[in-house]
Amino acid sequence: MDQQEILNRTSIINVKNKLGLEEIYSKKDIIYVKCPFCSSQNGTMRLNISNNSYICKKCEARGYSIGLYAKNRYISNKEAYLNLISKEADISNNLTTSTITHIKKNSEELDIVYQSFLEKLSLSSDHIMKLLKYGFTIEEIESIGFRTIPTQEEQKIEICRELINEGIDLSGTPGFFKDKKFRWNFKSHKGIFIPIIENCKIISLRIHLDTMYSIDTSDIWFSSSQENEGAKISNNIMILFPKENRLQLINNNQEKKDIIIASEMILAYKIACAYKKNIVIRSSKCNIKK
Numbered sequence: 001m002d003q004q005e006i007l008n009r010t011s012i013i014n015v016k017n018k019l020g021l022e023e024i025y026s027k028k029d030i031i032y033v034k035c036p037f038c039s040s041q042n043g044t045m046r047l048n049i050s051n052n053s054y055i056c057k058k059c060e061a062r063g064y065s066i067g068l069y070a071k072n073r074y075i076s077n078k079e080a081y082l083n084l085i086s087k088e089a090d091i092s093n094n095l096t097t098s099t100i101t102h103i104k105k106n107s108e109e110l111d112i113v114y115q116s117f118l119e120k121l122s123l124s125s126d127h128i129m130k131l132l133k134y135g136f137t138i139e140e141i142e143s144i145g146f147r148t149i150p151t152q153e154e155q156k157i158e159i160c161r162e163l164i165n166e167g168i169d170l171s172g173t174p175g176f177f178k179d180k181k182f183r184w185n186f187k188s189h190k191g192i193f194i195p196i197i198e199n200c201k202i203i204s205l206r207i208h209l210d211t212m213y214s215i216d217t218s219d220i221w222f223s224s225s226q227e228n229e230g231a232k233i234s235n236n237i238m239i240l241f242p243k244e245n246r247l248q249l250i251n252n253n254q255e256k257k258d259i260i261i262a263s264e265m266i267l268a269y270k271i272a273c274a275y276k277k278n279i280v281i282r283s284s285k286c287n288i289k290k
Contacts, residue, residue, distance in 0.1 A: 008089035111201035121147040160184035177227030
């Protein structure tokens with residue numbers, strides 16, 4: 001028996017099929033099944049075919065393919081391994097949902113979508129207070145166009161429905177995708193949308209998270225590259241440069257610099273606001289459409 005056949009026989013897909021776990025839906029490397037431990041009727045157990053792992057978001061059972069087989073057959077991991085490799089592999093995946101990705105729209109088209117999208121959102125009082133603490137004024141907050149990100153599924157689906165009814169095409173727009181019921185939806189996290197502007201057009205949205213994923217991750221991109229009919233975002237930056245009087249920054253090497261490149265957009269806007277008489281964002285200062 002060659003190495004590939006051993007991998008097939010010990011794979012999470014083969015274990016799923018051998019145990020008869022019912023698939024709910026699948027997406028790229030992830031298969032969602034009914035959990036055999038907590039008897040959930042929804043697809044609460046997530047099988048990752050890239051690393052042969054499983055985890056149930058309801059009962060928190062977790063582990064790897066051989067362990068999953070062993071627990072369900074009430075045998076040891078060694079017995080499970082010997083049992084699996086003694087039989088032909090079944091790596092069929094009956095309910096695989098093909099993930100279609102779209103080429104990203106051009107900047108003019110993205111601007112139309114994002115402008116219309118942000119018009120339907122508001123900024124919560126908590127987020128206004130947070131931005132004020134960051135040093136922004138009310139006028140700057142309104143001018144930049146920060147928005148609170150909706151997280152309720154029905155509200156998100158309704159917003160997408162309204163956009164479509166207005167003639168907005170959401171395909172090819174990073175952040176938007178079709179869910180398992182083939183409804184347009186968008187990725188959401190608890191936080192603030194930050195519009196990223198280039199040549200007076202909103203070309204992308206950055207998300208400033210309410211709670212950091214890790215000590216180094218407070219901001220992420222509004223993207224849907226891993227979702228059905230989603231689109232990948234580019235890693236946009238903001239370039240700030242002097243206007244009128246020369247602004248000079250000194251780095252550790254004491255070299256004079258007059259250009260700032262910022263990838264964290266809250267910081268970019270804070271710099272732009274702090275030096276608004278001496279500095280401009282690479283694109284002209286543009287207010288979000290009212």
